Amino acid sequence: MTTGSATTVMPPTSGTSRGSKGSGASSVQGGWRLGDAVLGLACRGSAALLALMLIALIGVLLHSAWPAIKQFGPGFLVSSEWRANEIERPLRDAAGAVVIRDGEVVTETLAPAFGALPVIWGTAVSSLIALVVAVPISLGAAIFLVRVAPKLRIAGAASFLIEFLAAVPSLAFGVWALFVLAPFFQEHIGPWLLRTFGEVHALRWMFYEKVTVAGRTIERPIALTGRDLLSGSLILAIMILPIITSVSRDVLRTVPRAQIEGTLALGATWWQSCMAMLRYGRSGLLGAIMLGLARAAGETMAVTMVIGNNNQISPSPFAPAQTMASVLANEFGEATEGLHRAALLYIALILLAMSLVFNVIARRLVVGRAARSPGS
């Protein structure tokens, strides 16, 4: 971005009262010509700042994460170790017994190590569950808003409510989830599920976890605290409902009227004509879903408050988990040691890259669709 390309020639009468009306038209015009130059410069400068912001974002994160990138490389993405500090523990042999040599317990020292797999897993699974829950509800609501609400004259009110829901800060959902949703799960849903399905052999993986204690692997029940992957996913689902709904609504509105009327004239039922609308707007709707996915993946506060914050990979939806955003919120403030901080920045970089990709694809899909069908 060249910011110095202001083309206006400085007039000799620069510095006069620009903006004032009245006599001295030529000097006023001169002032405005100076105004042209100043405004041009300011606009170009501001626009350049936008570019600079993105460059700074990527540059600074890359620079600060570099020690971790150098040390762990791409293996960071598939490693599930997370030790912020050096750990000294008794060495065990293949059978799991403590090794004793010369009457002393032999210890091994584990260096700090970091891997992003648990948080990538947590982010992916929670976002996917959120999408599975939110997408059908959102699409249904969007269809309702486009096809039904205008006839009932409640489209304006319903749209306002949904847009206000989108403006509610994630902290509010977090507090609500922490004090209402999680206790409800803990006291009612969890015990009920355990009573009903706990002894079903095929579902044991949901309620029991295998842990290694003192070298032996045992199976123990997972504590149903309500602060787990499932709660985190559900609050995410609630939070991405408004964005998917409002973007889908805008996409469905661009479906030409003739298209809908055509299907109805051919004898389609209400739902069949809706299906035709969904088919017509499918790329835009995919974009809406991608936007929701991007939002879910980057969402921080609400998830941090209810997902349980445990860096582990567990197949059970009732086990506490951790997402990329929540590990940053939890640990970045306490990460004083260099490599720990760099590893967290590495995660921030991955999170940034991921949400950028989702956003770019989403915008291409939504905008591309709108451009092709200029609301006939």
Add this chain to the structure above:
Amino acid sequence: MRSIAEIRRRSISTMMFVLCAAGAALIVSLLLLVSGYLVWIGISSLSWEFLTAVPTGDVSNPGGMRHAIDGTIILVALASAVGVPVGVLAGVYLSEYSSEHVATGTLRFVADVLTGVPSIVVGILGYELVVVPVSRMTQSAVSFSGYAGAAALAFIMIPIVARTTEEMLRLVPRTYREGSLALGATRAQTIFRVVLPGAFGGIATGVMLAMGRIAGETAPLLFTALGSRLLTHNPAEPFPSLTLQIYTYATGPYPEQKRLAWAGLLVLLALLFVVNLSIRIVASRHARTRVGA
């Protein structure tokens, strides 16, 4: 045979109609559930003391959130003081100077990309870009500050304001600009007297939406403003905000502080509701005057 298929077809349609309506009803009732609960608990915890007192340090009688309310207002004002002019000017560039550079398309793309950056990442950028260098410069421990928090919030605000401004300016008919320029007005005159006033309602809406958005942000402030329990109006210090204080209280162990968290959320939500409502009013009034003009 055919009639059975017909009945099936019709009943599926009816069922899906009900499900779609249920989806819309579910979203609206979720909003009512969350905000209703918030109002219910929040109102009982809200008091004059909440709005005027500062934290006492006593967990059974924790005082109020005056410091945090002031903090949020100052943070949003500081962020807007930078974010609004820069955002609007960048939007003017994207819309009005778009003919001069191939770069405009790229810049628009950059602005879109920036609006999608997760807010926690912005907070970490603020830490690395403002807090760390300032600490190094002043050779103090870690210089969390209101300025760093405001910078992070401005970072979120600028692309949003830029994109809305651009979109609103594009709605101003091309003929207005041509008419103004044909009458001998300079480019700056055209932009300030014709184009910007023509899009004022839309831009004001975008600005207010962005202010509402940053007022509710927590993640960008965690590692920049840090939060504080003191009433301070000096942004060079660790700075309180409503959201940070709510987060601290809500995740803390003390029931009295949790009540304050609910009350704080109610204040925040009421603020956002007023903003959203006034946006509607401004937008509709502006639309009316434009039609009248």
